[in-house]
Amino acid sequence: MTLRLIPDSVLGRTALVLVAALLLSAAAAVALFTIQRQEALTAIGGRNAAERVGGLVSIAEQTAPERRQATLRNLETARFRVGWGTAPVVTEDETLGLAGYVRTVLEKGLEGREILISTRPGPLGGPATGLGGGGRGHGMGPHMGEGDGLGGPGGPGGLGGPGGPGRIFPPALRISVKLNDGSWLNVLSPFDFGDTIWRPRFVLPLLLALVLVTVVALLAVRKATRPFALFATAAERLGVDVAAPPMAEDGPREVRQAVQAFNTMQGRIARFVQDRTQMLAAISHDLKTPITRLRLRAEFVEDEELRAKMLSDLEEMEAMIASTLAFARDDAASEPRLRVDLAAMVQGLVEDMEDLGARCSYSGPRDLVIQARPAALKRAITNLADNAVKYGGCAHVTLAPSEDGVALTIDDSGPGIPQADFERVFAPFVRLEASRSRDTGGSGLGLAVARAAIRAHGGDITLANRPEGGLRVTVSLPRG
Known part of the structure; x- marks a missing residue:
């Protein structure tokens, strides 16, 4: 099944490999772009979060403790949560990757302060961090007032939700900065990877580019593999006419070298x-x-x-x-091709043989025009009909159109030929003594001359023994 899906032509296989390579390279490029895009968005989000944290630290330290929680909560957004408490929300400090990058940005504006950063999921820490409390009055006693932590009901953005110290928050950038009074400013900034890239404004140009590149590549492959078809045509033409004109020596260097070798041969x-x-x-x-x-x-x-x-x-x-x-x-190869009514030619041959007393008959159309070399073709058919009469007693000739051209069959009533001798009988000077006598005359060249003439037309001759007895000679000829 797999082999059936693979084209059997050089053009088809080259095109298949090329299209597969384009699709794989496009998939790899999209995957690489997606990864780098996520990394870029994450880095941008981390830098923005770091810059905001720097501003929040300054605001928190300049705001009185009794108003600090309310002020900080007014600065929250759905994607940026702020808490103020006695403990940091970060339990495992990180120094590499995104955490290291954000730390570098923060340390430029917050020198001397203790900074904890993590990108791992973990608990919110309850009221002590200002992020996970579930009711009023939690936090830092008189410094917190009546404000609840970020985890309380109705919290902005719905990221806190009910919970407590054991509440696990989704993956986010966690930042804890220790203020001058010993309290902690805690920030949660969930990762934002942006909208999906599989949108029409991205997919359509990508598909259009793939289609255009594929079409151009297929045209280039077709042009590059065209010399193979020319070689096949030239080789077939050489088999019919050894005096055919040589191939044009153009194209890439390797093709020119091959053409030169072919022309030399x-x-x-x-x-x-x-x-x-x-x-x-x-x-x-x-x-x-x-x-x-x-x-x-x-x-x-x-x-x-x-x-x-x-x-x-x-x-x-x-x-x-x-x-x-x-x-x-090889007179057949030097004679020019003309429009020949093959049906009329065969009927005339049959009538001439009947006039000489031979048992002959014809069945087929009244006219059937093909391109052929008249003298060579007439000599070939005459030889075949003579053989049928001499060695088979009669010649029943049938002419009919075929898928590739025309088919001419000559049946006789003789003893036939052993299948092992079907090919040998076409060799020059070969006579099968089992069915032929020297009394019949001939030089053993009749079938050889006939097949040379038919092949010079681009056709062929095949032999077969008929079930009812006798030999059948089938001549296939192209129309052009």
Whole structure:
């Protein structure tokens, strides 16, 4: 299941890796931004709390004890609670992190005073801290008046609530400063991490940026992987036409090097084929002279039966040389492509063979136009039909459109061919003696020439034995 989700193309896999990397990097960036944002907000909140505490210390020491509690409570907010009592609310002093930073700020304005700071949750301390009392008359006796601590009912902001010395307050910045008269100013400032970042004004630009970067990256990947498709096209074209024009040498350095190597290989193959053709043409030309001399000498043989056999052998030699030269030249690859009515061509071949007494039939459309090399294609189909008649007794030709182009089938009623010989029978000069006799003639090049011509069109030939008997030859051809 996992393998099915992974694209099988270089473009798809590169795009998948790229998109995954973009998403992971975006997720890491958002996570890092969130952490740093929280740290920044916490630091800003701690500095603001420290500055306010410095001002509150000054106000508390300048205010008479009987009015100090009321004055301090008037300076509270829902996010900043103040208490005044005989004990500090901080039980575990801290010196690192946020507590250390706030201490540094406070000590600049409150030199010489005892300062306790903590970021851990803990009890409010009851009336002794001025933060956790639950009723009137608690605090510092005459100095507290009738004011209750921050934990009393109706306390501002609802952060105190009913409770007492055992009440656990949520995580907050706790600051306790000892005043000149020995009392303690206690402050609770809950951590404020701000609103969530997952809001439209943050999410929408992020998604838009991801989409734009992904689109641009995919276009870049598509352009970068395009040479692979060009290589595939060039390789397929080379398999059909060895004389095809070379690829354009452009693009990145590695692509140019690969193109140069491909063009060099194509040139070497073309020269090899040309040299082979020239060699076979020279051999064929040189053999014609002695064959002609032998033909002339055979005419002087008085024994008519011997003379006939010699002339027949010489004709067979000339036919083999001509077939070999035609196969070596690969005339199918040099002939230009034209619009050809394949149905009309096949019907004409079948009618010609019927006129010669062969058992042939045709079934298919009356017209079917494709792009092809007429002479090469006609020679290939003729060879296949001749083989069917010679070795199978008949040729039933069927033509029909297919998904990729057209399909031509030729059925005969012969003994068929062993499946192990399906590929070997296409090799040049191979004749299967089990089903073929030298009395039928031929050089063993018919199927080789036919497959070379069909493959030069971008198609192929396959063989199969029919269940009811006989051989079926299937020719697949593209329309273009």
